[in-house]
Amino acid sequence: MRKLSPREGWLAAVLAVVMLASACAKGEPPQAPHGVMRESGGAATGMDSPAEPAPAPPADASKEEDDGYSLQASFGDNAKTQPGGPSQKPAPQPGVGIDDPSRKQPILIYKAEFSLSVYEVEKSLNAVEGLAKDAGGYLSRRDDRSITVRIPAQKFQEMVDAIAKVGDVLHRDVVSEDVTAEYRDLEIQLQNQLAMRARFEKLLEKAAKVEEALQIEKELGRITGDIERIKGRLKLLADQARYSTITVKFEPRSSAQVQKGPFVLPLPFLNQVGLRRLMSL
Amino acid sequence: MRFVSRGAASYVASLTLAALGLVGQGCGRPYEPQTPDGFVELTDGARDYDSSAHEYRASTADGVVLGVRAWENEPKVDLGLAVRALETRVRLGEGYALLSKKDVRARDATKGVQLDFGHDESGDAHHYSAFVFVTDDYVYIVEAGGKKDLFERARPSIDWFIKNFDPS
Numbered sequence: 001m002r003k004l005s006p007r008e009g010w011l012a013a014v015l016a017v018v019m020l021a022s023a024c025a026k027g028e029p030p031q032a033p034h035g036v037m038r039e040s041g042g043a044a045t046g047m048d049s050p051a052e053p054a055p056a057p058p059a060d061a062s063k064e065e066d067d068g069y070s071l072q073a074s075f076g077d078n079a080k081t082q083p084g085g086p087s088q089k090p091a092p093q094p095g096v097g098i099d100d101p102s103r104k105q106p107i108l109i110y111k112a113e114f115s116l117s118v119y120e121v122e123k124s125l126n127a128v129e130g131l132a133k134d135a136g137g138y139l140s141r142r143d144d145r146s147i148t149v150r151i152p153a154q155k156f157q158e159m160v161d162a163i164a165k166v167g168d169v170l171h172r173d174v175v176s177e178d179v180t181a182e183y184r185d186l187e188i189q190l191q192n193q194l195a196m197r198a199r200f201e202k203l204l205e206k207a208a209k210v211e212e213a214l215q216i217e218k219e220l221g222r223i224t225g226d227i228e229r230i231k232g233r234l235k236l237l238a239d240q241a242r243y244s245t246i247t248v249k250f251e252p253r254s255s256a257q258v259q260k261g262p263f264v265l266p267l268p269f270l271n272q273v274g275l276r277r278l279m280s281l
Numbered sequence: 282m283r284f285v286s287r288g289a290a291s292y293v294a295s296l297t298l299a300a301l302g303l304v305g306q307g308c309g310r311p312y313e314p315q316t317p318d319g320f321v322e323l324t325d326g327a328r329d330y331d332s333s334a335h336e337y338r339a340s341t342a343d344g345v346v347l348g349v350r351a352w353e354n355e356p357k358v359d360l361g362l363a364v365r366a367l368e369t370r371v372r373l374g375e376g377y378a379l380l381s382k383k384d385v386r387a388r389d390a391t392k393g394v395q396l397d398f399g400h401d402e403s404g405d406a407h408h409y410s411a412f413v414f415v416t417d418d419y420v421y422i423v424e425a426g427g428k429k430d431l432f433e434r435a436r437p438s439i440d441w442f443i444k445n446f447d448p449s
Contacts, residue, residue: 116378117372117376117377117378117379117399117400118376118377118378118400118401119376119377119378119398119399119400119401119406120378120399120401120406121401121404122404167378168372168377168378168379168380170372170373170376250376251376252373252374252375252376252377253373253374253376265366266356267358267363267366267420268334268352269334269350269352269367269420269422270366270367270370271370272331272334272350273367273370273371273411273422273424274371274375274377274400274409275400275402275407275409275426276402278338278346278348278409278424278425278426279344279346279426279427
């Protein structure tokens, strides 16, 4: 092999750097698996001001909930796109993942909790119940000061926006829980248990002795119990993914929540305002 | 030698004492309340009456109540801070619904802020308005409250009260 001239050496070095740079360039790195996303807060102003926009379902949850099922696909996709370009996967639609036969959409459970001011409570409770029914949902629980409704997951965002207009929102907590991994695990466990049950049933047919048959029956009983438990859990997750849960409470914030700092304002009137005192004649 | 008769002296003394009584009752307040139509002033026999805050209270026959209190502005606060503190306390701490907020002026043009709230008391919707005025010397809180429909009926009188409120 002949020795390279200085010029050829420089060219080779430049070429090597360019090749190295293009090999290292890739899209955004995959995010660590993310189980629960939470957004909470209260409206800054009262009923006349527009409520702060409710959070949309995570726009790039398909990246964030990287659970190993689509990891290789992500790298593959990103290798074909511009270096540093965003993933082309669309945002997951609420309620879709559970019914997606391709198993590519994440399964998300949405829950929201509101604290509204204690004003025209009866009217507001009726309004929330009405909104839920109009959205194709149903009442889960109701008492004098709170209400829980279940609504189709596709209507979750719309419902959160609508409830923000029912009264003065003192606090809002929206949680999206990714249960894809658990659901897939349970499906696999169920398949395995069903297969095992089938094998034990065949063994039972061939059992010659009573003791053998009893042992197999005992195992079958255990496996059937596991199967029912797994089915129950799958059903619960599917129900929670298809129908989101929204709870609205009519209550003030506790003093611990209102006074988040370690100090107390030296304003004597602060503890002596309100209707109770004014109207105590 | 006597310059004034005993009778005259005791007459003057009585007049002086009466005048001092008037001063103690009303003129000692750092503001001048004008009781509006439809309201009657309540004396210091009302429960929780706060003489240290120079309290004034008046009520209609059907229970809409007007109240004024004045605290020395020490440590000094400005209008913005006083309003924010009160709004936070009433809204978040007591669960009142903030319905509106606007600027107002007292009779002597002192700037103030009016906060209108709604709150259910024993299942009935009530309205509660708090007017905050701050001067160098005092923080004034004027409050009005009552059942929603009764409050609306008394609102013109309450608005008149604020327009004629003199924090000086």
